[in-house]
Amino acid sequence: MSRPNGHTTAGIEDTVRDFWANRPVRPRAGAKLGGVSAALGSRYGIDPVLVRVAFVVGTFYGGAGLVLYLLGWLLFPKEGTGKPGEVGSRSTSGPMLVLLVLLLVPALFAVADLAGLFGLVLGGLGLYLLHRHHRDRPSAPVAAQQREQGTTGEQSTAGEQATAGDANTWVYPGTNRSSTAGDTERTDPPSWDPLGAAPFAWDLPEPGEQSPEPEPPRTHRRSVTLITLALALLAGGLGVAIGMSPADAVAVGLAVLGAGMIVGAFVQGGRGLIGFAIPVAALAMLLSVLPTPWRGFTSEEVRPDTIGEVRDTYTGSVGNIELHLDDLRFADEQQLATSAHIGLGNISVYLPPNVDATVRCSTGGMGAVDCLGEQREGRDLRVETTDLGADGPGGGTIALDLTADTGNVEVFRG
Template structure:
């Protein structure tokens, strides 16, 4: 695969392999806890504070930020002490390795829901893109190798900044030999301008012109701050129990506010690429009958007493079966319950003699409510049936709804 400039770009496997071979090193100084944020910041030339904020935001996605930080602490090597004969970095020590594994096991169980899995995928994707685009940056704690372009030749010598004349011999280690001619001040008489000090002197009458100020880099603070606020708002919304559609909609609102602010500050154009797919996702989640945060369900309820019947039964995908045919109602005793399924079936079995008021509906599918049947789009049946013994005895009220599926109510 080749990029726009015609150069061959690394694939996913090559990028992952290159990241592991040159993965960030956790420093010994400038860290807050395990040094994971500082390692990523030093390796890719970004502010470690932004990395710490990203980990904090990730905790709202089912604790994914905690898991990612523990994984970084576990897998990223530690910087060496610099002692002679010691390697530049080393792996995590044995006791710390055991402690991190013990902390990681319960953290992984905490992210079994889709919110946590989404956070883990988002964090892994962010790290992949970061290494893919910034892997050529020189780590801040790494000194350029001798002879590399990054190493600029500087004056050599001792405390007095001794200058070395051109053409002087150097030994294999790069230091000047005794044959070099050294001076700490220009000679008093130099008609040929042989002294290096005179080479940079301006010509007579020449006035020094200030160099033009380099153009300032485009500010991206609006984009970064808005993305952080949008992710925080979405994560906090889901952590508080809001539906995914509402959480994504709140994030879209934050992105829209950031674009308005960016219009005045001449920035934030990159937010458009995030706002459009987020808006489409919010629309899809609002119309789909499935709520993935509720998970799959297969409920078969057989209560022994009327008091054991809950007031509400819900599920995203699956089946809900309420076997109420074994219940016995006293004269004047009432029972009411609801049931809702996003995608699947609801079936309820009633005692043969209880008075029943039943409402059955589905957005797409079929209903069979005590013998009254409807099917197609948004079928609905509301009926009252007094049972085999006629009016009297106990009363039961049911409200049964499905997004896509079937709703059935039977006697016995």
């Protein structure tokens, strides 16, 4: 099957094979890190800034952006240095190859979740569509080599024509016109030389009217940005309406922004989406570590006068919870049990000096615990301890269950 313009519709296998044979070349100039974004921008005629933002957003979205960038660094050849005897591009050096493989292995393990796999598929699909629609566009090093060869060839051809012609043939200085001895000379001056000051150039054609400047092609840059933003807001709002968590709804909006930037790469637009994608990606990362449902910001300092005033549980999404229980007075058989949970923040509890305490301190993500002197730092911490106080057994009993998803948990004696 053929297209109207004569090009043959390429299948998936042909497109992939052609991409590998004509894959982007990482330039020596304009590269920020490995030159992958600059290579893609130069090869397919898109803004490298959009490509860099897509890699950054993809890194936040499951780590796929980091894996795709390392693969590009590993597989895209480097532009030659231009030294004598060196032509075209060259492969990645041995030490750099080893380093990239060492970085790629842990990065692949980081994208083992659904979001990472979706990001890899989306990135691969975007690259496939780019090459399918712009496969005939040469990369910058190839185009420069063609221009250099074309210029040299034209100059050589012009010189050969000027010297290998008839002895009576000569070229007007500064022009491409030639004249022979048999040409009829003009006797009347042309309109552009009414005083007859340049008779040697009278046989040049009359200057025509300058053609009007061509109108710049109409683009849809602003439309791509506005339509994508509207769709992102609609998708996020619809996600909340059907019961998605805030983190999932923001992730859906971020995916729509990413799709809009891919579309913008084809129409040379959508650069305004960069300013929205970066904070949305940061918000998605923040919401991913917060508990569900969202309970707002918390800054709670509790100082009860009696045991009865202590609640069964204290919770918050982001902030600090302080329980000052050191002023409470316990009878020998009196018991108290309470818990506290914070999504992102700190929990601090102060106990009376003589009460018997059974305490469990834990964190879900990164954090630290100081549970009646037992200190630990890291991820997924669990510390359980029993302390009988300064006077030994007796003096009442208190049980605490304290958890911070990301943050610090501290228990001290008053």
